[in-house]
Amino acid sequence: MRWYLHVDMDAFFASVEQVLDPALKGKPVIVGGGNGRGVVTSASYAARKYGVHSAMPGFQAKKLCPHGIFLPNRHRIYSEFSNKIFAILEQYSPEVHAISIDEGIVDLTGTERLFGPPLNTANEILARVEKELGLSASGGLSTSRVVAKIAATLAKPHGFIYVPPGTEQVFLSPLPVEAIPGVGPKTHQELLQLGIKTIADLLKHPDLRRRHLDLDEPGHEGRSHDHSIGNETTLDKPLKEMEKMAEVLWGLVEEVGARLRQEGSYARCITVKIRYANFKTITRSRT
Structure with a gap:
């Protein structure tokens, strides 16, 4: 498990x-x-x-x-704190996956001999982050990555939700489908057109269940789905020099690239979005 x-x-x-x-x-x-x-x-x-x-x-x-x-x-200071957070997480598992600068997944599988029951380990990790860094975190513990993510989101702020093995469907069923990671406005509308409003509705469709939740996979390991990885920043002052613009852009690209490499994924489509001081937005994509 x-x-x-x-x-x-x-x-x-x-x-x-x-x-x-x-x-x-x-x-x-x-x-x-x-x-x-x-x-x-x-x-x-x-x-x-x-x-x-x-x-x-x-x-x-x-x-x-x-x-x-x-x-x-x-951002430099926030990155320093982020490194300290992940340094704590990595003391408990060699499998730590950064989702963003302030969010990550720790695979606690097989750590029982070293640290005891995963529930105790999870509580210890969250307590250490708060004690050592003064920062509160929310957490979710489950046998499924997706369920753990949903649990952590529902636990915010400064909470923790444990979903025991075998109770995943009971936990998920009453929730709206938009609680599932990756279900954005477009997918939400598509599901609504099928009469699917809650996760309980979605669970009745085996293909959609496997696509969005992977609860049928052995060990609830889940599979990699198409999703987006992005990064953005807001400038204190407008830029006009191309060299400075390129410097900012490459910094954003490097962080996205690092996350892709960490996941072992690759990008199929690249999108660049620019928002001007008057909030006019221009978006360009290339596949």
């Missing part, structure tokens, strides 16, 4: 800023978008109470939370 712990940091960038400046604890911290031109990259839960969320235009965030504390992005 396989065991997967999905770790997802809570409001990561904003939480790092609060660790570095304890006076920000409990306050509406908003990272990015402070000049009214960019977008929000992270918002503390105190800021989210006002409707602020990541990817929101800065001017809109200021309208919703005028007293919010806007801070610039400090």
